[in-house]
Amino acid sequence: MGKTSSREWTRIYLIYGMDQWQTFVFLLCQAVLFSVLSILYLLYFNDISHTFQSLLSIASVPCSAARFAAGFMGSVTALSALCLFYAAANFFYSAVPLHSEMAQHIVDTVNDWPTVRQVLDLGCCGRGILLNAVAARLKKEGSSGRVIGLSGQNKTELAATLRAAKVEGVEEYVTCRTGDATTLPFLDDSFDAVVSGTFVHTVGWGHAADVAAAERGRVVAEVVRVLKEGGVGVVWDLVHVPEYVRRLQEMKMEDIRMSERVTAFMVSSHVVSFRKPTHHVHGPPEVRLDWRFC
Known part of the structure; x- marks a missing residue:
């Protein structure tokens, strides 16, 4: 994964700002x-x-114990300050420079961009950093394809995403819409690639752990459903990526790969990529696997 120069970090911040500042x-x-x-x-x-x-x-x-207690409290206070400075720095780095680097890594994971026509960015988080990275690659390849960013019901955030795409000069490659990640508003086999950055872990927030896990499993199943046969999915997410890998294995996906651990927002994160298998069934009757319920 290539490093981003400080000048590029500044440009990224000026264009996209920082979510949850x-x-x-x-x-x-x-x-x-x-x-x-x-x-x-x-x-x-x-x-x-x-x-x-x-x-x-x-x-x-004893007097010595009192001095020890005072010194201990002072040491804890100083260590707390250092930890908080580190947490603030890591949060900023994760939200801006790291997000940009991971977006480029995700884009580079998809090898066959000349053949890609339709891409879904699930969540389009970070005000479109990943979305516009995909659009920039489509533009570089001279493709006539488009990338659709799907987010929640926050239309103000989508407007900011579209403004960023215009600044980046890729607005003709970008479409944004709202929708539910657990029931994607797209037909089966709609996309050549599906990408996502630090979004899936937010599905099911506020619910019991088992309910939230089931919701995330439905999101993974929906990603597989809307992928074309032979299509590629790439997801960068926090904490729960091994859970997604198990789900993809259950669904018989091919070429499943999980990256090394990357610390983001003070927790572990990974990138998982996979390919939806191509099935050729000869002779009647034709049997097709329903990806939504496997």
């Missing part, structure tokens, strides 16, 4: 707060130790 700001503010507390602990350590000694004298705790 409130989380980044919250983590950064907490990190600054704990840093200030750590400095105060260092400057007024003796006073704080005396305060601890006064509080613990009721229980006849």
Whole structure:
């Protein structure tokens, strides 16, 4: 996977911004707060130790124990500041530079772009970073194909996605629409490729674990259903990717591959790719597998 230069990161951020920026700001503010507390602990350590000694004298705790308690609290505060700074940095990196790098990795996973005519970006998260990466590849190949971005009911976010596509110069290759990922509004065998970035794990949020897992399984089944025979699916997601691999194995998909672990948003993530097999059945009666219910 190629690295993105800092200039490209800046351009990406200016075009797409950052989803859930409130989380980044919250983590950064907490990190600054704990840093200030750590400095105060260092400057007024003796006073704080005396305060601890006064509080613990009721229980006849030795003076050395009070100083240890004060030092321990100061150390925990300093370590908390470092962890929060790291979390804020990782969140920013995951939302902008890493998302762009993974989008390029996903695009590169699909080898036969000259033959691709219809692509689905499931979730089109990140305001269209992956969506526009696919569109840029179609444009580079001189293809007449299109990429459809499917998202939830947030039409404001879709408008931002279309504006980003216009800035990137690929608006003629992009279509956006809303829909339910567990019952995709497309016919069987509609797409040459289906891609998705950090979306499937959000399906089923707020439900019990087994219900959410079943919902994610339905999304995987829907991805397979709308793929053409011989089509390629590539999904980058958080935490649950081994679960998708098992589901794809149950559905007899071919060339299933899972990438090495990549830390994104402070958790593990992987890319899983697969190919929908081509079945040639000769002689009557023709038997076709219903991908929705396997």
